[in-house]
Amino acid sequence: MRLFGIFILMLVSTLSFSQWQIGAGLNSVYIHNSHEDSAPSPLLTAFDVYGNRPINEYVVFEPHMIFWINDYSNIDNRTVPVEIEYKDAISVLTVMLDPQFLYHIDLKTVIKPYLFLSPAFVFRIPLISYGEGEKYRSSLFTNFNGSGHFLYPGVGFGFESEISNKWDIESQFAIYYPLLISKVDPFDNLTIKCGISFKYNI
Numbered sequence: 001m002r003l004f005g006i007f008i009l010m011l012v013s014t015l016s017f018s019q020w021q022i023g024a025g026l027n028s029v030y031i032h033n034s035h036e037d038s039a040p041s042p043l044l045t046a047f048d049v050y051g052n053r054p055i056n057e058y059v060v061f062e063p064h065m066i067f068w069i070n071d072y073s074n075i076d077n078r079t080v081p082v083e084i085e086y087k088d089a090i091s092v093l094t095v096m097l098d099p100q101f102l103y104h105i106d107l108k109t110v111i112k113p114y115l116f117l118s119p120a121f122v123f124r125i126p127l128i129s130y131g132e133g134e135k136y137r138s139s140l141f142t143n144f145n146g147s148g149h150f151l152y153p154g155v156g157f158g159f160e161s162e163i164s165n166k167w168d169i170e171s172q173f174a175i176y177y178p179l180l181i182s183k184v185d186p187f188d189n190l191t192i193k194c195g196i197s198f199k200y201n202i
Helices: 002-016 133-145
Strands: 021-031 043-054 059-075 078-081 089-104 112-130 151-162 167-176 191-201
Touching: 021 059, 021 167, 043 191, 059 112, 059 133, 078 133, 089 133, 089 151, 112 133, 112 167, 151 191
Parallel strands: none
Antiparallel strands: 021 043, 021 191, 043 059, 059 078, 059 089, 089 112, 112 151, 151 167, 167 191
16 A cells, blocks of 8 residues: 555645646546446546646646446455445445656647646455455455556546636546456456546646
8 A cells, every 4th residue: 555655645746746737637538348247337426636737848748537336245255345225235435546747749729738648546445345245355356456456557538628727627548458457258348438627727
């Protein structure tokens, strides 16, 4: 969890520098799941907070912290998402640390497009258990957070536009691939995120 602490300090430090923006928004998050006896691939709502600071004329550093909650269980020795009604499950808080490096495409337009890369990290924290879900707590935590399973490098694109001299609006689409999680399907746990947010110039 050292990365989590470093990321918190990174976001807090944004408040003490000029040229920084701070932002918040909502995202829809899709997580691919191929297991037939579990829930369909979840489509979730996530909350996003972030900072934004230019590195040069075209490149921007934009570290995000994104949160969402859904239920997991163990089926056929696999940790898989399940419906809220499933009798043996654990509600899990997911925290994505997403330090994006944006490259702005200069089109001289009001709406400014960009591309980005990110060495994202996804940590899942078990919360409340249901039925016999408690017995899966340790294996769930290890399956998702151990042996580099939290590595989710991502790519994406977005658009931003100035609303006023203090406020911008931004929309973004991104895909994150779990590098080291063992998979039955090569796209298991592939995560797709899209959302909209507002940024404030400090």
